[in-house]
Amino acid sequence: MEAAGELWQWQSRTDERRLLEILSYGLVGIGALSALLLCFVRMPYGRYFSHRFGYPVPARLAWTLQELPSLLVPLGLSLFSGAARLSEWPNRVLVALFIVHYAHRYQCGSTRSVPPGSPAAQPPRGNHSVQGAAGRPSFRREAQPSLGVCPGLALRGKGTRFARALIFPVLIRGGKPTPFITFALALIFCVYNGYLQGRSLSNYAEYPSGWLKGPCFIVGFAGWLSGMAINIYSDHILRNLRKPGETGYKIPRGGLFEYVTGANFFGEILEWFGFALASCTFESAAFAICTLFILGSRAHHHHQWYLEKFEDYPKSRKIVIPFVF
Numbered sequence: 474m475e476a477a478g479e480l481w482q483w484q485s486r487t488d489e490r491r492l493l494e495i496l497s498y499g500l501v502g503i504g505a506l507s508a509l510l511l512c513f514v515r516m517p518y519g520r521y522f523s524h525r526f527g528y529p530v531p532a533r534l535a536w537t538l539q540e541l542p543s544l545l546v547p548l549g550l551s552l553f554s555g556a557a558r559l560s561e562w563p564n565r566v567l568v569a570l571f572i573v574h575y576a577h578r579y580q581c582g583s584t585r586s587v588p589p590g591s592p593a594a595q596p597p598r599g600n601h602s603v604q605g606a607a608g609r610p611s612f613r614r615e616a617q618p619s620l621g622v623c624p625g626l627a628l629r630g631k632g633t634r635f636a637r638a639l640i641f642p643v644l645i646r647g648g649k650p651t652p653f654i655t656f657a658l659a660l661i662f663c664v665y666n667g668y669l670q671g672r673s674l675s676n677y678a679e680y681p682s683g684w685l686k687g688p689c690f691i692v693g694f695a696g697w698l699s700g701m702a703i704n705i706y707s708d709h710i711l712r713n714l715r716k717p718g719e720t721g722y723k724i725p726r727g728g729l730f731e732y733v734t735g736a737n738f739f740g741e742i743l744e745w746f747g748f749a750l751a752s753c754t755f756e757s758a759a760f761a762i763c764t765l766f767i768l769g770s771r772a773h774h775h776h777q778w779y780l781e782k783f784e785d786y787p788k789s790r791k792i793v794i795p796f797v798f
């Protein structure tokens with residue numbers, strides 16, 4: 474009887490491993506298919522918002538709900554599903570890194586304390602704004618936006634304030650609504666990937682002793698950390714281009730925006746490739762490749778859009794990988 478129970482457990486573990494493998498191939502397929510589709514149609518959100526893709530969900534609500542499964546699913550799997558490998562430190566740390574991205578984003582609120590001479594302190598040279606797809610194009614002069622600095626990069630001044638946990642939606646300024654279909658697809662994606670990463674790390678990934686001191690983990694962790702810092706800082710720059718109440722678009726300046734249009738996307742891509750190196754699982758590599766496909770396409774669209782809308786958009790800027798692409 475006991476042997477039968479063990480056999481059943483072994484069988485279901487083997488089945489689930491196979492399932493995770495198939496889902497990983499699926500993730501790469503989803504990324505590649507999205508990139509292909511996005512060659513013909515722009516992802517209907519933000520500046521490309523369109524009513525044709527379903528009822529508009531307000532930006533804050535959409536971001537809060539669609540990202541939540543990426544936090545709750547791995548957390549739930551870790552706490553309530555046996556989590557056979559979570560007694561090991563590498564697994565604990567790696568699950569924590571995944572969750573940290575979604576749960577523990579430290580960000581700056583609006584701040585006027587920028588180190589003199591830093592790129593972020595410079596007034597935007599293209600001092601006009603343009604409305605997105607939802608609005609009629611209008612050009613007008615804007616005052617200098619208040620750009621700030623992020624913890625970890627620099628921490629100064631009285632005006633700096635911090636917040637944590639699911640911050641991104643709360644800090645959105647004038648974000649365009651998300652059509653229901655885009656929202657639903659993002660939600661499904663986060664459940665899918667939350668299960669894939671959470672389950673593989675909490676139940677299956679095995680690491681030799683000393684993994685956390687090895688080169689793969691250390692280099693991968695450095696990539697993850699610097700990618701997250703770039704992502705947060707770049708999102709912060711974008712957010713602070715708008716004053717409260719504004720909804721138009723301006724040319725982003727400072728940080729890696731001096732080199733690429735999709736600086737926030739570059740940060741996220743670097744982050745997940747670092748994570749894949751640190752964890753060395755098939756599932757995390759699939760997620761990194763999927764992110765590259767999806768965010769690379771988005772950055773490409775944004776780049777073309779800026780070139781169309783802003784005559785003075787810097788021609789030397791690459792799309793998403795500094796100096797390369």
Ligand SMILES: NC(=O)c1ccc[n+]([C@@H]2O[C@H](COP(=O)([O-])OP(=O)(O)OC[C@H]3O[C@@H](n4cnc5c(N)ncnc54)[C@H](OP(=O)(O)O)[C@@H]3O)[C@@H](O)[C@H]2O)c1
Nearest residue numbers: 519520645647648649711712714721722723737738741764
């Ligand atoms: N891992 C993944 O697969 C994945 C997928 C999607 C997103 N993400 C991450 O989620 C975050 C947001 O993604 P996103 O696609 O929404 O980024 P985005 O298009 O760059 O927009 C980010 C925010 O900044 C605003 N904004 C962007 N450009 C602006 C400009 N020139 N002037 C004024 N405001 C501007 C947007 O407003 P509007 O809404 O009004 O355009 C939006 O609120 C990023 O950090 C990204 O890396 C990750």
